[in-house]
Every structure is written in structure tokens, then in C-alpha cells.
Amino acid sequence: MNQKLKSYTAQTYIAYALIAPAALYIILIVAWPLLETIRLSFTNSSLAGEDYVGLENYQKMFSSKKFNGIVTRTFVWMFFSVSLKLIIGLIGAVLLNANLKGRSIFRVLVMPPWVVPIAIGMLGWLWLYNGYFGIIAGVGMRTGILDGPFGFLAYKQSAFISTIIADVWVGTPMVTVFFLAAMQGVPRDLYEAAYCDGASRWDRFFKITLPQITPVIITMSLLSAIWTFNSFEIIWILTEGGPRGSTTTLIIDTYKQALGNYKFGRGAARAVVVMILLMLFAGFYLALLARINKKISHE
Amino acid sequence: MNKYNPFEKILIYFGIFVFMTFILLPFIEMFYASLRPLDHLFRSPYQFYSDDLSFWAYQEMWNTVPMLGRYIFNSFFLASCVAILTLIFVIPAAYAYARFKFPAKNTSLYILLAINMFSGAVILIPLYKLLRTLGLLNSYQSMIIPGVAFLIPTAIWLLKSYFEKIPIDLEEAAFVDGASRVQILRHIIAPLSTPGLVVVGIYAFIGAYAQQFLFAITFNQKKEYMPIPTGLYEFIGYQSVKWNEMMAAALVGMLPVLLLFVFLQKYIVEGLTAGAVKN
Numbered sequence: 001m002n003q004k005l006k007s008y009t010a011q012t013y014i015a016y017a018l019i020a021p022a023a024l025y026i027i028l029i030v031a032w033p034l035l036e037t038i039r040l041s042f043t044n045s046s047l048a049g050e051d052y053v054g055l056e057n058y059q060k061m062f063s064s065k066k067f068n069g070i071v072t073r074t075f076v077w078m079f080f081s082v083s084l085k086l087i088i089g090l091i092g093a094v095l096l097n098a099n100l101k102g103r104s105i106f107r108v109l110v111m112p113p114w115v116v117p118i119a120i121g122m123l124g125w126l127w128l129y130n131g132y133f134g135i136i137a138g139v140g141m142r143t144g145i146l147d148g149p150f151g152f153l154a155y156k157q158s159a160f161i162s163t164i165i166a167d168v169w170v171g172t173p174m175v176t177v178f179f180l181a182a183m184q185g186v187p188r189d190l191y192e193a194a195y196c197d198g199a200s201r202w203d204r205f206f207k208i209t210l211p212q213i214t215p216v217i218i219t220m221s222l223l224s225a226i227w228t229f230n231s232f233e234i235i236w237i238l239t240e241g242g243p244r245g246s247t248t249t250l251i252i253d254t255y256k257q258a259l260g261n262y263k264f265g266r267g268a269a270r271a272v273v274v275m276i277l278l279m280l281f282a283g284f285y286l287a288l289l290a291r292i293n294k295k296i297s298h299e
Numbered sequence: 300m301n302k303y304n305p306f307e308k309i310l311i312y313f314g315i316f317v318f319m320t321f322i323l324l325p326f327i328e329m330f331y332a333s334l335r336p337l338d339h340l341f342r343s344p345y346q347f348y349s350d351d352l353s354f355w356a357y358q359e360m361w362n363t364v365p366m367l368g369r370y371i372f373n374s375f376f377l378a379s380c381v382a383i384l385t386l387i388f389v390i391p392a393a394y395a396y397a398r399f400k401f402p403a404k405n406t407s408l409y410i411l412l413a414i415n416m417f418s419g420a421v422i423l424i425p426l427y428k429l430l431r432t433l434g435l436l437n438s439y440q441s442m443i444i445p446g447v448a449f450l451i452p453t454a455i456w457l458l459k460s461y462f463e464k465i466p467i468d469l470e471e472a473a474f475v476d477g478a479s480r481v482q483i484l485r486h487i488i489a490p491l492s493t494p495g496l497v498v499v500g501i502y503a504f505i506g507a508y509a510q511q512f513l514f515a516i517t518f519n520q521k522k523e524y525m526p527i528p529t530g531l532y533e534f535i536g537y538q539s540v541k542w543n544e545m546m547a548a549a550l551v552g553m554l555p556v557l558l559l560f561v562f563l564q565k566y567i568v569e570g571l572t573a574g575a576v577k578n
Contacts, residue, residue, distance in 0.1 A: 011399045014480075018395035019407075022388040022451050029448035030414055033422035033429070040424060088318070095314045100303070106315055108564055110322055115505060115560045116553045119512035119528035123549045124325035127332060127542055135328055138345020149343055173322065177568055230418035233512050251420050259517055264424045271421045278421070282413045289412075 034275065040268035047262050057269035066245070067253070071273075074229070074249040077164060081228045084168045086221055089175030094205070096176065097183045107180065114173035122237040125166045129153050129238070156246035159239050163247050167234050171227065175220055182216035183209060215292045222285045226278065250274050326550075333357070333547035340542050357551070360544040363534065366522055367548055370530030374508060374552070377439060377526055381446040381507035382500050388447065389454040389499065394488070396455065397462035398470075411452040419445060419513050430518055441518035442526070446510060450503050457502060461495025462488070498566045505556050505567075527552040 041057055043050040061067050096106050113121060128134050131151030140146035152162045190208050199207065232251045235241060241248035241256065248256070254274055258267025303311065332340060334352040361367055395401075396408065419426075426445055427436075435441050465488065473483050511526040519525065531552065534545035560567070 012401040015395040015399035015401040015404075018391035018399075022392040022455065023407075025388055026411075026414060026448055026451060029426070029445060030417065030422060033425035034417070036425035036428075037422060045424075088321075091314070092318045095311055095318060098303070098311045100308065100311060106319065108561060109319060111560065111564060111568075112326060112557060113322060115509070115556055117509040117511065117528050117556070120531065120549045120553050121325060123531060123545060124329040127546065128325060128328055132343040133340055133345060133542075135324075135345050138343075138347075141344040169321065169325070181568070226416045230416075230420070232418060232420050237512075251418065255420055255423070258424050259427065264428070268424055271424065274421050275417070278416055278418075279413075282416045285416070286409050286413065289409075 037268045037271045037275070040264055041272045043265045043268075045264035045268070050265070053265065057265050061266070061269050061273075067270075070245075070248055070250060070253050073246075074251075077160070077247075077249055078225060078228045081164045081167045081171070081231075082221060082224050084164070085171040085175050085224050085228075086217070088168065088172050089179055089220075090217070092172065092176040093179035093183060096180055107177075110173045110176050112173070113169050114177075118170055118233045119237060121170065122166065122234060125162075125169070125238060126153075129162055153239050154243060156243055159243055159247050163235050163238050166238060167228060167231055170231075170234060171224055175224060178216060178220050179213065182213040186212040215295075218288060219285070219292070222281060222288065226281045226285070229274075229278065229281065250277075329546040329550060333543055333550060335543055337541060337543050341539075354547075356541075356543040356547040360534075360541075360548045360551075363541055363544050364530070364548070366525075366530065366533070367527075369523065370525055370527040371552060373439075373524060373530075374511060374526040374528070375555070377442055377446070377511060378504045378507040380439070380443050381450065382503035384443065384447045385450045385454050385503040385507075386496065386500050388451055389458055390496070392451075393455050393458035394462055394484075396459045398467070408456070411455055415449075415452045419449060419510075423513075423517055427517065435518075437519050437521040437524065439524055442511065442514045442524070445514050445518075446507050449510065450506050453506075454499050454503055458492075458495060458499045461492055461499070464495075465491045494566075498563060501559055501563055502567055505559060508556050 040050070042052060042054060044053045044056070092110065096103055096110065128136055129152040131137050131154060132149045134152075136152065137146060137150050140150060141148065150158075153159045186209060190212070191204055194204050194208055230251060231249070232255065235247050235249060235252050236255070239247045241252040250270065251274065254267055254270040257263055257270055261267075333356050334354065335349045336351060336353075336355070339346060339349045339351075364370075396404065430436050430441050430444070435444070469487050469491075470483050473487055478486070512528045515526050515529045522530075527548075531545060531549055534541050534548065
């Protein structure tokens with residue numbers, strides 16, 4: 001017993017020593033800045049210096065109509081983007097799961113938007129959305145849907161939709177790949193048994209595949225909600241939050257306040273709101289993961 | 300039961316075609332634009348056909364943006380530094396998570412997952428001030444330091460699962476034979492985990508290559524340190540945008556990660572999905 005205990009504590013020390021470098025790095029570069037952001041949100045920090053101002057930043061922020069609009073807009077943007085990613089991702093996974101020739105090639109071809117640096121991919125979308133020379137406006141004009149050049153990123157509503165589509169493009173491959181992996185994890189004998197009982201393809205999808213991959217669908221919805229919420233580069237490159245603020249989400253607003261105007265205090269207050277929302281998401285996600293793990297270990 | 304009738308087959312292939320068009324259209328259009336002369340691109344409405352396609356833009360882009368080669372080098376350099384540093388921090392930690400039992404093990408693993416969910420944008424202000432105090436703004440370090448932090452969590456999870464696959468019996472046998480921990484690490488763990496290390500290193504490289512934008516536009520204003528994602532914006536001039544050359548440069552800029560990924564997609568996807576699907 002004593003021997004065992006000793007080796008256990010020795011193990012603990014070795015383990016902590018091995019983890020220490022990574023842990024310290026994360027504490028210095030992620031954890032400390034998070035706490036410092038909270039502190040800064042109670043100051044009027046700028047390049048010139050800082051003074052404690054109490055809740056002023058928060059009061060100003062929450063009483064501004066503009067900010068409340070930004071919060072609503074963020075969630076609307078997120079809702080459409082995440083739903084589309086899940087729906088298109090699920091359809092894509094079903095299609096690529098079909099036992100047909102060429103599917104292994106298609107599975108690789110889905111991935112580029114996920115792998116390529118977002119900032120570079122967005123240059124392609126800038127060109128596609130070009131109102132005069134882009135292919136989308138071109139098809140629109142030639143088919144008569146548009147009666148002239150149309151800058152997709154120049155008008156409030158179309159810019160809002162265009163940024164969502166570009167975000168869906170970036171996020172869909174990952175969702176597809178995860179759904180596909182989940183579908184392939186479904187035990188084959190379930191399908192064979194159902195097939196013998198005369199279940200149609202449709203039935204097999206809704207009664208076997210869908211229930212079996214539900215944990216992954218839920219996990220992916222939360223994960224893509226988090227990533228979509230964090231999405232910065234896509235909007236920044238396509239519209240910088242414009243025209244007239246119509247694509248300014250919380251992350252964009254935080255960035256603009258903090259590093260566009262160097263109003264660190266105000267930016268920090270926004271960052272704290274972002275942080276709290278993210279912690280809620282993360283909490284949901286981890287609780288869910290723990291539940292799924294428990295369920296699996298029970299079975 | 301996996302037989303499809305011709306009608307179903309056509310339907311599925313059509314579905315795949317539509318899906319793939321959405322995914323690949325931007326790339327196809329970028330490539331097509333890079334082959335066309337600029338005056339063909341500047342015709343409205345869009346012309347579907349050009350008769351004088353050429354790779355001219357791929358030559359001319361180096362003259363239009365003389366620093367282009369430097370930007371590509373910077374991207375490689377930054378991503379390599381980030382990947383190597385990430386590995387240095389992650390290898391011991393992942394080994395500890397795979398092999399030892401200790402208090403707060405699971406909690407700290409979940410905290411790592413949670414860190415993944417914070418975007419760099421939330422902590423930019425303190426980081427900006429920190430880098431300014433250290434005099435590191437406008438340097439390679441200003442992009443490397445935060446880059447590593449955001450790759451450590453996933454890299455630990457990935458590498459941990461590789462280490463767990465190495466049978467512990469091997470180590471125990473060596474231990475019984477009187478090998479020291481360092482010897483075990485050198486002669487057993489290192490050779491057996493090389494494939495895992497390569498995959499995690501490449502994952503970190505691709506991740507670092509992809510995340511260069513936010514930190515680069517925030518912490519670095521100096522041209523000579525710019526990575527390719529920010530450098531490409533130089534093709535946007537005061538008068539007009541040289542779209543064909545910009546697209547050519549963009550494709551060249553994304554090629555390295557695409558190639559790496561195509562060769563190693565199986566391993567990377569396996570590692571990443573294993574965490575979410577089976578875990």
C-alpha cells in the first residue's frame with residue numbers, strides 16, 4: 001500500500017512536470033489575457049493610459065440602441081448560418097455515404113474550404129460577389145433576374161445574406177466530414193436486420209441513421225454555433241461589418257472598438273460579453289459531452 | 300440492400316454535383332480568372348468564354364507585388380515555427396495525459412477543450428498591450444506567440460490518442476529490464492510515435508498557416524514580416540484590382556496546405572473525428 005501510494009505521488013509529480021510548460025504557456029497567453037480583459041472593461045484604458053471608471057463602459061454599452069441591435073443581429077446571423085451548415089452538411093453526408101463510384105474522391109474534394117486559409121478563400125468570394133464582373137451577377141443579368149450590375153456586398157440585406165453564404169461555405173465541409181464519420185460508425189447489422197424486415201431506404205434513414213447519429217448532430221450544432229459566433233475573418237474581409245453596420249456582429253464590433261479606435265476599455269467590455277456567451281456555449285457543450293460519455297460507458 | 304436503381308443513381312449523382320458545385324465553385328472560378336487576361340475579366344455582364352487563356356498572370360504577379368515571394372516565405376516560416384513550438388510544448392503534456400493518473404486530469408482536459416472555443420479576438424487587447432510592452436509588435440514573434448497558444452489544446456488531444464495506442468506493456472517490459480525513463484522515451488516511445496508526431500505536426504502547420512490573418516493584421520504592420528493572406532491585399536490598388544494576378548497568387552498561396560492535406564487527410568480526419576464521434 002505504502003509503495004503504491006509513493007509511486008502514485010511520484011507519478012503525479014512527473015505528470016505535472018511534463019504538463020507544466022504547456023499549462024504555463026496557456027495561462028500566460030490565454031488565461032491571463034482573459035482576466036486582464038475583465039479588469040480593463042472597468043477602465044477607460046487607451047493608448048494614453050487608464051483610469052478606473054466602474055461600470056461606465058457597461059452602462060453606455062447596454063443603453064446604446066446600436067449595441068442591442070448588434071446582439072440581435074449576431075444571433076440572427078448565427079441562426080441562419082448554423083442551420084444551413086447542418087442541413088447542407090447532413091444532405092452532403094448522406095450523398096457521399098451512398099455506395100457509388102467515385103465517393104472516395106468526392107470525400108476529399110469536399111474539404112478544401114475547410115483547409116485553405118479563410119482569408120485566401122474569401123478573395124475568391126469577393127470576386128464571385130463582384131457586382132459588375134462577378135459570375136453570380138453575370139448569371140443574374142443574363143437570365144434576366146437582375147436588370148443590371150448588382151453589388152452583393154453593397155446593400156444591407158444582400159450583404160447580410162452573402163456573408164452568411166460565405167460562412168456556410170467555410171463551415172459545411174467540417175460538418176459533412178463529421179456526419180459522414182458518424183454514419184459510418186453505425187453498426188451494419190442494424191441496417192441488415194431492418195432490410196430483412198422490409199424497411200425502405202427512407203425508413204432506414206429516419207429510424208436508424210438519424211437516431212444513431214443524433215449525439216454527433218447535437219455536438220456539431222453546438223460546436224458550429226461556437227465557431228460561427230467567433231467568425232471574424234469572413235465578415236471582416238467581405239464587408240468590414242458594413243454597409244452601414246448591417247453585417248457588424250459582436251466579434252466585429254469588439255474588434256472595431258478595441259483596435260480600430262484603440263478604445264481598449266470599451267472594447268474590453270464587449271469582449272467580456274462575448275466571453276460570457278462563449279462560456280455559456282462551452283458549458284452546454286461540455287455538459288453534453290459528459291452526458292454522452294456517461295451513456296456510452298453505461299451501454 | 301446497397302443497390303440503387305438507375306433513377307436513384309442519377310438523383311444521387313445530381314445531388315453530389317450540386318453540392319460539389321457549391322463547395323468548389325470559388326476555387327474553379329479563381330483558377331479560371333487567373334488564366335484570363337484582365338480586360339476579359341473587366342467585361343460586364345460576365346463573359347463565360349475567353350479564347351486566350353494563359354499562365355501569364357502567374358509570371359506577372361511577381362512584378363506587380365515584388366514582395367510576394369517574401370510573403371510566401373513568411374507564411375512558411377511562421378507556420379513552421381508555430382508547428383515546431385507547438386510540438387515542443389505538446390509532446391510531454393500529451394505523454395503525461397496518455398500514461399499517468401493524477402488529480403484534475405479530466406478537468407484539465409476539458410478546460411483545454413473549452414480554450415478551443417475562445418476566438419483570439421476576445422483576448423486581443425491584453426495581448427496587444429503585452430506585446431507592445433515587450434517591444435514585440437511588428438515582428439515574427441507577435442504572430443508566433445499567440446498562434447502557438449491556440450493550437451496547443453487540439454494538438455494535446457490528438458497526440459494523446461496516438462500515445463494511447465502504443466501498448467503500455469512494451470514500456471513496462473523495458474522498465475523491468477532496468478531501462479530508465481529517458482531510455483524508454485528515446486528507444487520505445489519516440490520511434491513508435493513518429494507517425495503520430497508527423498500528423499500532429501502537420502495539423503499544427505496547416506492550422507498555423509490558416510490562422511495567420513487575425514494576429515497578422517492586428518500585431519504586425521511591417522511588410523517584411525507579412526504572411527501571404529495579408530500580403531495578397533496588395534493586389535488591390537488605388538485604381539483597380541488586378542484580379543487575375545491576385546487569384547493566381549491566392550492559388551499559389553493555398554497550394555502548400557492543400558497538397559499537405561490531400562496526402563494526409565485520412566490521418567488528420569481520423570484523429571479529429573475520433574475525438575468527437577467516439578468520445
